[in-house]
Amino acid sequence: MDQHSKEMFLTVLKESIKPAKGCTEPVSVALAAATCGEQLNREAVTKIDVAVSANVFKNALAVIIPGTGAAGLPIAAAIGYLAGDPDAGLGVIPQITDDQREQVLALAHSGKVHVWVADVPDKLFVEVTVTTTTGHTANVQIAGSHTNIYRVQHDDQVVFDHGKPQPGAASEWEKFLQQSSLAAVWEFAMQEPLSELQFILTTRDYNMALSRDGLEHHYGMAVGRAMNNSRGLNTADSLTKQIITQTSAAADARMGGSQLLAATNSGSGNQGITATVPICVAAKYWHSSEEQLVRALTLSHLTTVYIHAFLPSLTAYCAVHASAMGAATGLCYLAGGTVEDAGRAIKIMIGDANGMVCDGAGCSCALKVSTAVQTMLKAVDLALQKITVPATNGVVSESVDKTIRDLGRLTSEGMSDTDSVILKIMRAKA
Structure with a gap:
């Protein structure tokens, strides 16, 4: 590179x-x-x-x-x-x-x-x-x-x-990402000297503190606390349960008024949380080294921004789904997978739940975070077993990069009228 x-x-x-x-x-x-x-x-x-x-x-x-x-x-x-x-x-x-x-x-x-x-x-x-x-x-x-x-x-x-920027204008680094690829993101995360990437650990420090705050206190719907204490279908103290509850709890705290800072990704705290917490929980569970944690967080956050480069800002598409794709990439790496496995996981997620709607920020965002994370965990599990969505299905293509670009097209063109309808519904209740 x-x-x-x-x-x-x-x-x-x-x-x-x-x-x-x-x-x-x-x-x-x-x-x-x-x-x-x-x-x-x-x-x-x-x-x-x-x-x-x-x-x-x-x-x-x-x-x-x-x-x-x-x-x-x-x-x-x-x-x-x-x-x-x-x-x-x-x-x-x-x-x-x-x-x-x-x-x-x-x-x-x-x-x-x-x-x-x-x-x-x-x-x-x-x-x-x-x-x-x-x-x-x-x-x-x-x-x-x-x-x-x-x-x-x-x-x-x-x-x-300084003059009002043109709506939808891309920055120089966004233009760079739009010409890049998942393979390039993976290569950078694997080869960049560790000393240059250490700053990424601040995302762990901020977002895991939010997660602990959400588990210790009642914010919003308290989705993370409830799922952590649930009885019946979710009682096993598994890695899956830990990832879902701890990520949801961080979103509970952020949307419920916690005075702790979140490390954002692409202007969103929930995206930053979703790109961070699953990686930190898995790295601790698997006893990964600090270098593995740093490189996995780099993969997760950078993949999230790469995907976001093709999405409109503040769209009707709930972009925590995109940040969960970033987390899928980082988890594939921690589990010993390859960039091809990560590509399969992203395609599975886009073929599975590519239309989750953002109907405004609020305590229910923690539900969407938990949904995105559960979709991500399923996708990683399948991808590591070499399962993928056939290119004949929906918006999924043979190339993961083409699939990501088409997700951007779907959200930009296909969901262009969704926001106005959501806003009319919300304002009618106000």
Whole structure:
């Protein structure tokens, strides 16, 4: 592998794996509000206007904002403005005291925070405008990625304006991935010096701590805790049970308001969790070496980003399924398998459950995480026995890379109207 490709793969990993506290769509709103707060010295407000794309709105209706016990974009905007750290990126939401929590809830429920869906073509768009009691205003706009603040205005002065990115525009490293292959991802993960990959262990540190938090405390639906304590069909203390319960528990904690950070993948904490926890649990169960753990995590996260490079941002497709394909690749390696085995596992997953729908972020995301992980475990088991989906079936092709690209086409073209229907259903209940 040439030096340029190695450097690009490292860039991909470092750019796509970031720590975040809470669901990243409301976090993006909190970041915009915190930036407004910085411009206005957090003066008392008369109004906070929040305009977001439909996908951001969908993903923020039901998810709990860390430290508040409450859900919704007014909460996210209030905590961002009153207490957020604008320099912390996806970690903008701080630990808050009980007094701060009461202040956040009071502002959010004061009638001063107004939220609506912006008429924009972007999948990810956030605009927050704050007006203070002294008549000063700040406006912050985000698009393209959760932390890409491209425009800031204070009163009549434009602080900076980098230009709004084109909807769906790919970064240089995304373009690189779109010309790559699963085989190249595998080669990089196997050959790159271990010292260059050690940073990937931060995903273990963040996401396994979330898993423990989810098992120890009751968050959301407590899917992980319930499955861990279940009676009847799931009583065996098997590796399968440990992977499912511990991964689900991490999602419970993240979506239920835990104040611990998650290591995200492709802008999603649940994707980061799904790409991380199964690998860590299996590596411990099988007594794998630290080098094997590092290379398996690299495979898992990098494969996830590779697949995600063909998916639209914030689509109606639940992308934890894609991150479970990344985990399948890492598990195949830990089990002594080959890149061909990993390719079979990915094709089985795409041929099996390629249409799981994202109907907004919330406590039920832990169910989808558990479903994706169970599908992944079945696929790895079959793939290691050299079973695969015939290329005559559905969207599966002989080539795993062609199959991944066609998954992208399916989600981009085939599910293009799904989000609007989901949003209409959700708004009718609000």
